[in-house]
Amino acid sequence: MSSLPPQRTGPGGAQPGRGPGQQPAKRGMSPKQGAEDAERRLGIPCFHQGQVVSGLFGCVACQFQIRNRKGLPMCPQCGEIIWGYLEDGPRPVPEGEDAPVAPRNEPTPQVTVQDNVDLGGGASQVTVEEGVKLD
Numbered sequence: 001m002s003s004l005p006p007q008r009t010g011p012g013g014a015q016p017g018r019g020p021g022q023q024p025a026k027r028g029m030s031p032k033q034g035a036e037d038a039e040r041r042l043g044i045p046c047f048h049q050g051q052v053v054s055g056l057f058g059c060v061a062c063q064f065q066i067r068n069r070k071g072l073p074m075c076p077q078c079g080e081i082i083w084g085y086l087e088d089g090p091r092p093v094p095e096g097e098d099a100p101v102a103p104r105n106e107p108t109p110q111v112t113v114q115d116n117v118d119l120g121g122g123a124s125q126v127t128v129e130e131g132v133k134l135d
């Protein structure tokens, strides 16, 4: 006689959690992720509340513009914390942060020098034939 393991046949059988009404406003994104996301969407450098950058910034939500000199505030108009950099020129580096990772801060020469390369010609090929019938 074998004992079967107990089977759980609960109604629904859904995983716990994931209930509605528990979502934060920013879908769980950190301010940094929010800024990066906005930057991708808008195509301009974006920063978030607390970053110390100076220049002209526009709220990504309501386009409220500020001329910032210290830490970025929360938008006084709508409460957004992501700001787009509206000025031309290079992307400003927030104070206290590392310079952005330059895609090519160290130009590596693409010259390939090969010494003593034997370029073919002398390779001897041996053909082995099997099943050759010799009379």
Ligand SMILES: [Zn+2]
Pocket (backbone or CB within 6 Å): 059, 060, 061, 062, 063, 064, 075, 076, 077, 078, 079, 080
């Ligand atoms: Zn705003």
